[in-house]
Structures are given as structure tokens and as C-alpha cells.
Amino acid sequence: MSQALHRAAQLMTAEDLPSMVLSHRDLPVSLRDFIPDRREYLDNHTMAEKGLPGSSAERFREVGRITGYLQEFKAPALESHIIPQGYDVEVASVVHLFDDPDGVARWIDEVFLHDFEANVNEEIHPGQRILAAERLSIEGFSDVSAGLRVVHGTPYGTVSSTVVDFRLGRLLGVVYVATLGNYTRLEMTQELGLALERKIVRVVLGDL
Numbered sequence: 001m002s003q004a005l006h007r008a009a010q011l012m013t014a015e016d017l018p019s020m021v022l023s024h025r026d027l028p029v030s031l032r033d034f035i036p037d038r039r040e041y042l043d044n045h046t047m048a049e050k051g052l053p054g055s056s057a058e059r060f061r062e063v064g065r066i067t068g069y070l071q072e073f074k075a076p077a078l079e080s081h082i083i084p085q086g087y088d089v090e091v092a093s094v095v096h097l098f099d100d101p102d103g104v105a106r107w108i109d110e111v112f113l114h115d116f117e118a119n120v121n122e123e124i125h126p127g128q129r130i131l132a133a134e135r136l137s138i139e140g141f142s143d144v145s146a147g148l149r150v151v152h153g154t155p156y157g158t159v160s161s162t163v164v165d166f167r168l169g170r171l172l173g174v175v176y177v178a179t180l181g182n183y184t185r186l187e188m189t190q191e192l193g194l195a196l197e198r199k200i201v202r203v204v205l206g207d208l
Contacts, residue, residue, distance in 0.1 A: 006101075008204045009169025014041070014097055017069035020171075020200045022093040027073065028191055031091055034073035042068040042094070052115045052124050063111065064103020068096035068172075085181035088188075089159075093196045096172040104167040108146050112165050116150055129153040138190055141166045141197060149184050158182055164193040168200050 024036055044057035044065060072092040083089070098104050116133040123129050129152070136147030145166035152159045162185040163176040175192040177185040201207075 005201065005204060006169050008206075009171055012097065012169075012171060012204060014067050014069075016203060017041075017067070017095050017097060020095040020173075020196075020203050021069055021071040022175075022192065022196055022199065023071070024073070026195055026199060027091070028188070028195075030188070031073070031088075033076050034091060035076060036071070037074040037090075038070060038072040040070055042070050042096075052119050053122065054115060054118075060111070063106050064099040065107060065172075066097045066099065068094050070094045083180055086183055087180045088177055088185065089180060090178040091192065092176055093192065094174040095196075095200060096174070098170045098172060100170050101167060104170060104172045105144050107172060108144060108165050108167065112163075113146055113148065116148055127155045131158070136162070136164075136184070136186055138164055138186070138193070140190065140194055143167045145193075147186065147189070149186075151182055160184065162186055162189040164189050166193060166197060168197060168204070171200060171204075173197055173200055 027034065044060040047060055048055040048057045070092060072090060075089045116130065119130050120133050130150060131153045132151040134149045136149055138145055138147040143166065145164065147164045150161045150163065158181055160179045160181065160183045161176050166173050173193065173196045175189055175196055177189050179185055
């Protein structure tokens with residue numbers, strides 16, 4: 001990452017985050033029929049409530065996380081009440097703000113990768129278990145990045161999440177695709193991640 005981009009990223013605040021997440025027009029053509037859904041700030045308490053065992057607002061703040069912003073899109077309703085295996089049900093992008101780039105790197109390693117892998121075969125919420133957490137090889141990002149395929153067992157069946165995290169200065173970009181069944185959406189998720197990285201760069205450099 002260039003020094004100019006690094007310096008500009010240091011100036012970003014929580015108020016800049018909503019303009020960084022992917023909007024509907026930023027989605028690839030294959031996802032344009034998805035419907036905008038949840039859009040909100042995620043403070044450390046909210047993240048901890050929704051997080052894996054061991055999550056706490058104090059732990060997240062110690063790593064350097066300040067806050068984040070989420071935009072979800074849900075799949076269009078099907079005419080049939082039976083949703084087929086391999087159906088993508090949700091995509092989302094999140095941008096998190098940290099004190100510094102070191103905190104972003106720590107989060108990717110100590111929270112994102114560690115917590116999912118440490119909870120394989122564990123019940124993380126009532127009726128929900130992590131069945132597998134497989135690291136994925138991703139490429140094309142300008143700085144530190146990581147990918148996971150996480151398989152969840154739920155009362156409604158198996159759901160797979162393909163997730164990519166990447167660093168841009170003191171910002172953490174995250175994208176994920178949730179799919180019914182045991183599937184991987186690496187190509188799609190990487191495409192979303194690179195689109196998110198480009199959008200963050202444009203906002204940081206004042207091009208939007």
C-alpha cells in the first residue's frame with residue numbers, strides 16, 4: 001500500500017464507514033436480484049453478542065477495534081417453498097475501523113482465523129455447531145488477507161459461509177457469501193472482496 005493511501009486511511013472516522021460498504025449497484029451482475037437488507041453500525045458490544053465463544057467487547061477493544069458498519073443483501077424469495085442445496089441465501093460486506101494497522105492484522109489472525117478454527121465441533125449458539133473451518137488461498141489483495149470456508153450445522157440443515165478478510169491501513173474489509181449445504185463460493189467472494197477494496201480506496205482518496 002502506498003504511503004499516501006496509508007496516510008489517508010489514518011484520517012478515516014466512523015462516519016466514513018457507511019460510504020465504504022458495497023451498495024446494490026456494486027454487486028456483480030449475478031447478484032443484482034438480491035435485496036438490500038440489514039444496514040447498521042456494529043459496535044464492540046453488538047459484535048460480542050453475535051460472536052463466537054470467548055468474544056467480549058473488552059477483548060475486541062484491546063485488539064484495537066473501534067466500530068464497524070454492515071450492509072447485507074438477501075436472496076429473492078423462491079416460488080417453491082423448498083430451497084435447493086447450493087442456493088446462495090445472503091451476501092454482505094463489512095468495514096471495521098481500528099486504532100492502527102497492527103490491530104487489523106491481529107484481528108485477522110487472533111479473532112477471525114483463531115476463533116472459527118478453535119470452535120470446530122463446538123456448539124456456538126443453541127442448536128448451531130461449527131462442523132468445519134477450512135482456510136482458503138486468496139489472491140489479488142494489496143495487503144494482508146485471509147479466507148475461510150465455515151460449515152455450520154443448524155436445526156434447518158447445513159449452511160456454508162465463504163468469508164474473506166483483508167487489511168487496508170487501519171481498516172478491515174470483510175465480505176461473505178452464505179450458501180445452503182456444504183459448498184464453497186471462493187471465486188464469488190473474492191470478486192466481492194476486491195470490489196470492496198476498490199471502493200474503500202476510492203472513499204479514502206476522496207474519489208467518491
